[in-house]
Amino acid sequence: MNRLTCPVAIQGLGCVGGFGCGIDDFCHALVAGSCAPTLSSEQHADGLAYGPAYLAQTDTLTDFVAKRSLRRLDHYARMALLGGCLALEDAGIAGEQREKVGVMVASGYGASTTTFSFLDSVLDDGDHCASPTNFSNSVHNVAAAYLSMQLGMLGPNLTISQFEMSMSSALCNAVCWLQQGRVDTVLVGGVDEHCPVLNYCYQRYFATVDGGQTSAKIEPFVFDRQTAIPGEGAGFLVLSADPDKARYGMIDGVDVGHMRQPTWSADDLLLVGADGHCNCGQWYESIADHHQNHRLASCTPVYGSQPTGQAFDLIAAALMINDQRLYGHTTGHTTMADSDTIDSVTSLKVAADGQYGAVHMVKGI
Amino acid sequence: MTTKEKLKQILVEDLNLEDITPEEIGDDEPLFGEGLGLDSLDAVELVVLVQKHFGVEIKDMEEGRPALQSVTTLANFIDNNRE
Amino acid sequence: MPTRVPVTGIGCLCAAGNTLDEAVASMLSGQRHGKPPARFTTTHVDRFPVFCIEDEFEQVSDVEMLRTTQLGLAAAVQAVRQSGWDLDQLRELRVGVCMGTTVGSAMNNERFYSEYRNGHTPDMGPINCFLNSNPAAAISRHFGLNGPCQTIVNACSSGTDAIGLASSWLQAGLCDVVLAGGADELCRTTYNGFASLQISAPVLSRPFDETRCGLNLGEGAAVLVLESQRVQQQRQMRAKGYVIGYVLGYGSGTDGWHLTAPHPDGRGLKQALAEAFTTSGVEKEQLAFINCHGTGTRDNDRVESKVLGEVLAQIPFHSTKGYTGHTLGAAGAIEAAFTLAFLRDGIIPASAGFSQMDPELSVIPVTEPTTIVKEFALSESLAFGGNNAALILARGEAGV
Numbered sequence: 124m125n126r127l128t129c130p131v132a133i134q135g136l137g138c139v140g141g142f143g144c145g146i147d148d149f150c151h152a153l154v155a156g157s158c159a160p161t162l163s164s165e166q167h168a169d170g171l172a173y174g175p176a177y178l179a180q181t182d183t184l185t186d187f188v189a190k191r192s193l194r195r196l197d198h199y200a201r202m203a204l205l206g207g208c209l210a211l212e213d214a215g216i217a218g219e220q221r222e223k224v225g226v227m228v229a230s231g232y233g234a235s236t237t238t239f240s241f242l243d244s245v246l247d248d249g250d251h252c253a254s255p256t257n258f259s260n261s262v263h264n265v266a267a268a269y270l271s272m273q274l275g276m277l278g279p280n281l282t283i284s285q286f287e288m289s290m291s292s293a294l295c296n297a298v299c300w301l302q303q304g305r306v307d308t309v310l311v312g313g314v315d316e317h318c319p320v321l322n323y324c325y326q327r328y329f330a331t332v333d334g335g336q337t338s339a340k341i342e343p344f345v346f347d348r349q350t351a352i353p354g355e356g357a358g359f360l361v362l363s364a365d366p367d368k369a370r371y372g373m374i375d376g377v378d379v380g381h382m383r384q385p386t387w388s389a390d391d392l393l394l395v396g397a398d399g400h401c402n403c404g405q406w407y408e409s410i411a412d413h414h415q416n417h418r419l420a421s422c423t424p425v426y427g428s429q430p431t432g433q434a435f436d437l438i439a440a441a442l443m444i445n446d447q448r449l450y451g452h453t454t455g456h457t458t459m460a461d462s463d464t465i466d467s468v469t470s471l472k473v474a475a476d477g478q479y480g481a482v483h484m485v486k487g488i
Numbered sequence: 489m490t491t492k493e494k495l496k497q498i499l500v501e502d503l504n505l506e507d508i509t510p511e512e513i514g515d516d517e518p519l520f521g522e523g524l525g526l527d528s529l530d531a532v533e534l535v536v537l538v539q540k541h542f543g544v545e546i547k548d549m550e551e552g553r554p555a556l557q558s559v560t561t562l563a564n565f566i567d568n569n570r571e
Numbered sequence: 572m573p574t575r576v577p578v579t580g581i582g583c584l585c586a587a588g589n590t591l592d593e594a595v596a597s598m599l600s601g602q603r604h605g606k607p608p609a610r611f612t613t614t615h616v617d618r619f620p621v622f623c624i625e626d627e628f629e630q631v632s633d634v635e636m637l638r639t640t641q642l643g644l645a646a647a648v649q650a651v652r653q654s655g656w657d658l659d660q661l662r663e664l665r666v667g668v669c670m671g672t673t674v675g676s677a678m679n680n681e682r683f684y685s686e687y688r689n690g691h692t693p694d695m696g697p698i699n700c701f702l703n704s705n706p707a708a709a710i711s712r713h714f715g716l717n718g719p720c721q722t723i724v725n726a727c728s729s730g731t732d733a734i735g736l737a738s739s740w741l742q743a744g745l746c747d748v749v750l751a752g753g754a755d756e757l758c759r760t761t762y763n764g765f766a767s768l769q770i771s772a773p774v775l776s777r778p779f780d781e782t783r784c785g786l787n788l789g790e791g792a793a794v795l796v797l798e799s800q801r802v803q804q805q806r807q808m809r810a811k812g813y814v815i816g817y818v819l820g821y822g823s824g825t826d827g828w829h830l831t832a833p834h835p836d837g838r839g840l841k842q843a844l845a846e847a848f849t850t851s852g853v854e855k856e857q858l859a860f861i862n863c864h865g866t867g868t869r870d871n872d873r874v875e876s877k878v879l880g881e882v883l884a885q886i887p888f889h890s891t892k893g894y895t896g897h898t899l900g901a902a903g904a905i906e907a908a909f910t911l912a913f914l915r916d917g918i919i920p921a922s923a924g925f926s927q928m929d930p931e932l933s934v935i936p937v938t939e940p941t942t943i944v945k946e947f948a949l950s951e952s953l954a955f956g957g958n959n960a961a962l963i964l965a966r967g968e969a970g971v
Contacts, residue, residue, distance in 0.1 A: 168690025194504040258764030263724035268956030
């Protein structure tokens, strides 16, 4: 594990997803262990049924920003903006303190709905009717751009797209910025949007697995069966270089690499991003086998399978450390007695090709 | 529906002016800056919307600027250039 | 004391040439290869000129991937070759990959989507191809590297940001070597998008000119091999590899203003410049020249000129987009590669497309190939979303 010489403080958390909006809703769902995805009765004209998905609502965004200023924001940007607003509010960072805050956004697929809406404008009415609004809102950095514009965060601003490794990559960079003194505070998070085309692709790739049976829920510790259910949402953390601002503990290690030569480590609770994809199952299964002495948990049944799902794991890990409670799904031998503590959590996400991103979080220094 | 009415509807629906109704837009209210508060990205979107809904081409912003002053100027431009 | 990051290899492909040296020679002789797009059809009345890579370029992988990624991989192979690294040695180290792109991250395959929309059962080939084409992942996989691997999607400043971020990984000790750059192909979606924004010129672009009327799109890729000083010095002691140049400083700043229009006073650009000067320890008087973003749009060149006048007055500057088109996510990387080559060679090409000073801008780029003697230069990028980024680069010791 690449341990940081100066751990960074977690000052605030914000999230929106299929579980609801804000850390209270998220916590509630974590205690319940899972939440229900939205079912779709529709099917594509070729007969393929759309599957269930964990979908996010962003109605409460108008509590933070004027409705008029949201007119161009699509669902992707709205989720990110809401996640960011909630995290800044939770961190207690008011408008005038935001100017030097850096913004780091991770996204696997970017603004997928608007990407296809732009193609609609071309396919419906011809090349000369391509929509400039859709085009400019389909670039991946649009979420980070609106965060800076709407919330006045004018520090460094970067967007990363690395599929499942997006969030750990973003976190790695955010930590780098803090350690090198580029910024004192960073808003870092992940956002991904579900849409019918992605759902269709999902069904094309996975619906025939296991004889076309769609699983009713994600079973993170079943490694040989496809139980993934897609999700969407945004999860953001406010990180600070100032250890006194650690409202939820500290991040003291970030590690990326390949499971062939793993260098990550866990010394207490291991929170895995296993989200029911059997093409990642072999990696998580070997981890589960090797870490039988450690407590093992997963929160994916709460937020669904999405490239930047690790954002929610990092929020869950911070909450577990803060609340000293074990949330999410655990394996059989993972329990927590009243006298037990959670001293550290390692969040580990592995992609199908064996690339992993690990983040180590501790209570305090 | 008159060209002006149709234009107002397009402004509200396609530019997502969620806090205003078509009836509330004045015929001579400036579209940009003070007034409706549209900006440069709306201007190019409006060019596409006029093409799409009325089949009238605004070739570039040189030609577009005088037409894109208000609902009245734009409706006149459309009516004068319609086939 | 700022840490210098040695550059030991450069790969570059663009419309001006399929290698860095070809491109530099072509630019110095003033050639401009913009023409109407040939690789796809459109129904626009105007056929906006573009800068395409027309010749076959080296195909280094049999894996099916986007042209964007093929270009990035070809540039990476050139860069690694020049750096003199043995691949087995490289695999012993922690080697990161950091690539900027726009098209390489977008799931916008028109054929797939139109079949999907029409209720047909589309072939999943284009989606498989997209999933295989993350530029950073594809390069890391191709060479079998183990280290941080990131694709930067900051629109048109991605290439500059990727090199800046890669430098910070090395300075933070996260890895020993990084392949950093950017790649983008010319595609119908971006062609239609820029046309819809009315910032595509119907003629060859004229950056900073009074009659400028938009940009030309281009395609290409560039990759730099960046090394930690420790690794590079060890290598030099074994008399392998040489240093073409250095990344001395990087800065970025955000406009927080508008999605597609730059801040009228260049707020974020000034912030990026200030940070790049601070981190590099270079004074503006030490700059030999500035490679500007200089797209040729009314807005970009106005704001860039304003900032040049206020912050960087009297320093020779040019835009090379008149030779390459605007290569979007690759632009910052291609221009960083050019900047290093110009410093190495001691000469910069004219700013193509300029003939008439705009009285509103009151700045004049270099109008003919110009000899330079100072050892530092600046390359800057502006992007949609209000992202601005700048690199300060230095000449290496080795020369040609």
